[in-house]
Amino acid sequence: MGQIELKGVAKRFGDAEVIPPLDLKIEDGEFVVFVGPSGCGKSTLLRLIAGLEDVSGGKIEIDGRDATAERPAQRGLAMVFQSYALYPHMSVRKNIAFPLKMAKVPQAEIDAKVNNAAEILNLASYIDRRPGQLSGGQRQRVAIGRAIVRNPQAFLFDEPLSNLDAALRVNMRLEITELHNTLKTTMIYVTHDQVEAMTMADKIVVLQAGKIEQVGSPLDLYNHPKNRFVAGFIGSPKMNFMTGAEAAKHDAHEIGFRPEHIAVGETGDWKGKVTVSEHLGSDTFLHVDTEFGIINVRANGNVDVHHGDTIWMTPDRSKVHRFDAAGNTL
Amino acid sequence: MATQASRAAGRLMISPAVILLLMWMIVPLGMTIYFSFLRYNLLIPGENPFVGLENYSYFFTDPNFWPSLVNTLFLVGGVLLITTVGGVLLALLLDQPMWGQGIVRILVIAPFFVMPTVSALVWKNMFMNPVNGVFAWIANVFGLPAFDFLAHAPLLSIILIVSWQWLPFATLILLTALQSLDSEQLEASEMDGAGPLARFFYIMVPHLSRAATVVILIQTIFLLSVFAEILVTTNGGPGNASTNLTYLVYSQSLLQYDVGLGSAGGIVAVILANIVAIFLMRMIGKNLET
Ligand SMILES: Nc1ncnc2c1ncn2[C@@H]1O[C@H](COP(=O)(O)OP(=O)(O)O)[C@@H](O)[C@H]1O
Ligand SMILES: [Mg+2]
Numbered sequence: 001m002g003q004i005e006l007k008g009v010a011k012r013f014g015d016a017e018v019i020p021p022l023d024l025k026i027e028d029g030e031f032v033v034f035v036g037p038s039g040c041g042k043s044t045l046l047r048l049i050a051g052l053e054d055v056s057g058g059k060i061e062i063d064g065r066d067a068t069a070e071r072p073a074q075r076g077l078a079m080v081f082q083s084y085a086l087y088p089h090m091s092v093r094k095n096i097a098f099p100l101k102m103a104k105v106p107q108a109e110i111d112a113k114v115n116n117a118a119e120i121l122n123l124a125s126y127i128d129r130r131p132g133q134l135s136g137g138q139r140q141r142v143a144i145g146r147a148i149v150r151n152p153q154a155f156l157f158d159e160p161l162s163n164l165d166a167a168l169r170v171n172m173r174l175e176i177t178e179l180h181n182t183l184k185t186t187m188i189y190v191t192h193d194q195v196e197a198m199t200m201a202d203k204i205v206v207l208q209a210g211k212i213e214q215v216g217s218p219l220d221l222y223n224h225p226k227n228r229f230v231a232g233f234i235g236s237p238k239m240n241f242m243t244g245a246e247a248a249k250h251d252a253h254e255i256g257f258r259p260e261h262i263a264v265g266e267t268g269d270w271k272g273k274v275t276v277s278e279h280l281g282s283d284t285f286l287h288v289d290t291e292f293g294i295i296n297v298r299a300n301g302n303v304d305v306h307h308g309d310t311i312w313m314t315p316d317r318s319k320v321h322r323f324d325a326a327g328n329t330l
Numbered sequence: 331m332a333t334q335a336s337r338a339a340g341r342l343m344i345s346p347a348v349i350l351l352l353m354w355m356i357v358p359l360g361m362t363i364y365f366s367f368l369r370y371n372l373l374i375p376g377e378n379p380f381v382g383l384e385n386y387s388y389f390f391t392d393p394n395f396w397p398s399l400v401n402t403l404f405l406v407g408g409v410l411l412i413t414t415v416g417g418v419l420l421a422l423l424l425d426q427p428m429w430g431q432g433i434v435r436i437l438v439i440a441p442f443f444v445m446p447t448v449s450a451l452v453w454k455n456m457f458m459n460p461v462n463g464v465f466a467w468i469a470n471v472f473g474l475p476a477f478d479f480l481a482h483a484p485l486l487s488i489i490l491i492v493s494w495q496w497l498p499f500a501t502l503i504l505l506t507a508l509q510s511l512d513s514e515q516l517e518a519s520e521m522d523g524a525g526p527l528a529r530f531f532y533i534m535v536p537h538l539s540r541a542a543t544v545v546i547l548i549q550t551i552f553l554l555s556v557f558a559e560i561l562v563t564t565n566g567g568p569g570n571a572s573t574n575l576t577y578l579v580y581s582q583s584l585l586q587y588d589v590g591l592g593s594a595g596g597i598v599a600v601i602l603a604n605i606v607a608i609f610l611m612r613m614i615g616k617n618l619e620t
Binding site for chain 1: 512514515517518519520521522523524528532533536537539
């Protein structure tokens with residue numbers, strides 16, 4: 001079991017209200033991603049759940065029991081830190097065994113569990129080394145191993161991939177997703193990277209300034225963002241926003257089109273001059289200077305358009321996102 | 331420093347400093363070794379004949395030699411024990427967020443700035459004095475007889491005085507080390523179920539071992555030659571109860587005007603210091619490797 005419920009949980013540091021009271025329910029076995037810009041309070045929220053910070057108000061329930069006053073170790077959660085937080089003077093084996101040793105598990109059982117974790121995570125070849133002798137990806141695995149052996153109710157990850165290089169990040173992303181499929185344990189994963197959120201999550205929680213902007217599945221957020229912030233945050237390249245006459249055509253204060261919903265051609269609705277074209281092979285990202293400002297377009301991989309070319313664009317008006325003056329979706 | 335020419339130029343340019351330093355060290359050492367082989371007493375004018383190891387045999391057979399060697403080791407060991415253990419505890423205390431932290435830290439460092447002679451005199455006259463001292467007064471309050479520290483526990487008293495002087499140094503270094511401990515490591519261990527004691531022994535102590543090594547090595551160098559504190563408090567006594575090697579050399583060369591014997595003692599002290607240093611490096615030097 002690993003069901004976590006936040007009821008009116010709030011956090012203040014002195015006068016600064018980092019997290020206004022919020023409610024959130026995380027179901028057993030779910031992979032939930034907290035995503036939002038840097039400094040929006042994702043880590044703080046995770047640390048509140050972990051018990052590393054005291055709440056300023058509200059209740060945290062784990063599997064239906066009130067865990068608000070419980071110490072971190074009692075909550076049955078395991079955390080993987082951004083810096084990995086491995087113990088530098090212990091070997092990988094001892095690092096992984098540490099939580100079991102603290103729980104006074106018999107040595108034979110410790111050995112069995114550590115070996116099992118080493119097998120799952122493929123780290124047997126460096127199990128007797130110190131963390132200082134490992135690469136970033138290997139340290140990451142050890143940190144996950146240390147979390148696994150505790151057999152926790154839920155895993156908490158705080159930006160675990162942000163210290164890895166791009167290729168390794170993609171790899172570890174897959175491995176963590178696979179791990180979730182194997183263990184079927186609740187996971188809460190914090191990131192500022194919406195690609196990670198979209199690829200890994202069952203459920204995404206978008207945060208801004210401590211407030212929950214929207215909760216939903218990745219495609220839900222992509223297709224039906226509740227407001228302008230979510231619309232702009234989810235999706236890459238970013239959605240194009242327009243106000244004024246264009247918006248008025250759709251009866252809205254502001255409208256948005258995703259870059260992939262704009263077609264490039266010889267003729268069309270809007271004219272613009274290409275400032276940058278990024279040829280990725282599979283796609284071409286165009287930055288086009290128009291009367292509405294810069295517009296991002298995601299075109300076919302073999303579009304032959306370059307810096308300085310003048311092009312015409314036509315949006316797919318059935319896929320428009322409309323917002324009112326307060327930024328809420330109409 | 332890539333080319334031959336630049337390397338040669340570099341060597342040439344640092345050579346004056348190196349030569350000066352070498353002379354600074356070699357000349358006094360050489361002269362001490364030379365004197366240690368002479369019969370050379372300032373009270374007996376005339377020839378200073380070469381007598382080989384005579385001075386050394388006198389020094390080693392001096393009834394005060396072995397007691398002073400033991401005293402030296404007790405003094406160094408005692409002060410190291412008190413300052414490292416006390417330093418760790420004080421550092422833990424000072425690391426806690428508290429009101430007036432800055433001022434408290436400065437106060438804790440203060441004893442280090444007091445001259446050894448002054449602090450020893452303060453301890454002797456204001457704390458340990460059996461008539462006027464604070465300790466005597468406290469004993470009096472409880473109706474106990476005053477304890478004459480310097481007469482009845484001279485070595486322990488000196489260990490206390492010297493520890494008081496060096497505690498700030500140890501605290502300062504250990505506090506800096508403690509502050510460099512990654513807080514996520516502590517939080518991780520907290521989540522792993524480690525209580526305060528387990529966190530201290532499994533996370534903090536290993537982290538502090540490097541700084542503690544530095545503290546021990548540096549202090550040992552200075553503690554082997556403690557002198558002023560003994561001179562102004564006990565004068566090495568009663569008897570030889572608080573005489574360490576440095577003080578023994580002093581009493582032989584300066585009180586008895588015997589340059590040869592004093593020099594031999596000095597050389598013995600140097601050799602002893604080196605033995606201790608090698609021993610220490612063997613024992614804890616591996617902590618300094620990454
Ligand atoms: N211990 C603290 N004391 C005061 N302010 C803090 C503390 N921890 C975090 N904050 C503030 O809370 C806000 C959210 O921080 P954080 O949760 O780390 O953001 P995120 O992880 O989303 O980047 C930031 O503005 C940060 O300055
Ligand atoms: Mg963060």
